[in-house]
Amino acid sequence: MLLSIHNITKRYRTYNTLFSRDTGLEFMAVNDVSLDVKEGVTLGIVGQSGSGKTTLAHIMVGIIKPDSGVMRYNGEQYSLNKNIQMVFQHPDTSLNPRLTVYSMLKDLHINRTEATHLMDIIGLDSSYLSRYPSQMSGGEKQRVSIARALALHPKLIIADEPVSSLDVSVQAQILNLIKRLKTELNVTFVLISHELAVVSWLCDEVAVMHKGCIVEQGKVEYVLNNPQDSYTRELLATSALT
Ligand SMILES: Nc1ncnc2c1ncn2[C@@H]1O[C@H](COP(=O)(O)OP(=O)(O)OP(=O)(O)O)[C@@H](O)[C@H]1O
Numbered sequence: 001m002l003l004s005i006h007n008i009t010k011r012y013r014t015y016n017t018l019f020s021r022d023t024g025l026e027f028m029a030v031n032d033v034s035l036d037v038k039e040g041v042t043l044g045i046v047g048q049s050g051s052g053k054t055t056l057a058h059i060m061v062g063i064i065k066p067d068s069g070v071m072r073y074n075g076e077q078y079s080l081n082k083n084i085q086m087v088f089q090h091p092d093t094s095l096n097p098r099l100t101v102y103s104m105l106k107d108l109h110i111n112r113t114e115a116t117h118l119m120d121i122i123g124l125d126s127s128y129l130s131r132y133p134s135q136m137s138g139g140e141k142q143r144v145s146i147a148r149a150l151a152l153h154p155k156l157i158i159a160d161e162p163v164s165s166l167d168v169s170v171q172a173q174i175l176n177l178i179k180r181l182k183t184e185l186n187v188t189f190v191l192i193s194h195e196l197a198v199v200s201w202l203c204d205e206v207a208v209m210h211k212g213c214i215v216e217q218g219k220v221e222y223v224l225n226n227p228q229d230s231y232t233r234e235l236l237a238t239s240a241l242t
């Protein structure tokens with residue numbers, strides 16, 4: 001198994017927002033989640049806003065430490081692993097506004113030849129290497145985020161809502177790019193999305209998250225055609241897929 005996580009839990013304390021007071025209460029942002037990611041099998045994680053998808057993604061790449069649970073990459077326990085990279089939900093906040101694309105890649109020890117090659121892979125002219133994030137469109141910034149994730153030659157990329165902040169016309173281009181990278185570079189993707197149409201187009205398997213728990217998982221065609229859980233049925237009923 002490329003990646004497997006077992007019984008991952010993350011609690012957050014709740015605060016009274018009006019008085020910034022710690023209420024002493026905790027809630028489970030991720031509640032006893034176990035998942036397997038097989039090499040070459042694209043896994044979609046769906047669920048409504050606040051269901052814990054980003055928290056789970058950040059745990060899997062090692063940005064957040066879980067309260068409990070075990071994560072394994074190729075059978076070996078890890079907390080951080082350069083083979084697992086992430087494309088963040090908001091390119092605007094994940095790209096450093098003070099760095100050009102090239103300086104960002106240079107920080108990852110990528111030389112100019114490799115950087116030019118990366119630009120070629122993600123479909124941007126090498127002149128973009130000297131641009132700052134503010135000089136690029138949303139779609140271009142998301143391409144650069146993908147280039148940054150690819151820079152260290154990962155085996156697995158976790159893409160958190162990679163197209164939700166983009167125009168519909170640009171969404172298709174980025175999704176096509178991801179589809180191409182899967183086969184050309186032999187990278188396995190975990191794709192987080194609240195859009196079932198996106199998941200059904202790009203993913204082989206899907207896990208449905210609700211209130212921090214995985215309520216259902218399996219092959220995409222199966223789960224979307226025969227949802228067993230009432231929450232999955234609700235999601236399907238409210239999505240554009242039906
Ligand atoms: N650092 C934090 N401290 C406290 N609560 C947090 C923190 N980060 C996330 N949460 C809460 O945990 C829950 C899950 O958040 P998360 O961002 O993982 O959801 P999500 O499924 O990615 O939502 P979205 O679809 O809107 O991106 C939410 O209720 C959120 O408010």
Ligand SMILES: [Mg+2]
Pocket residue numbers: 053054055089160
């Ligand atoms: Mg999120």
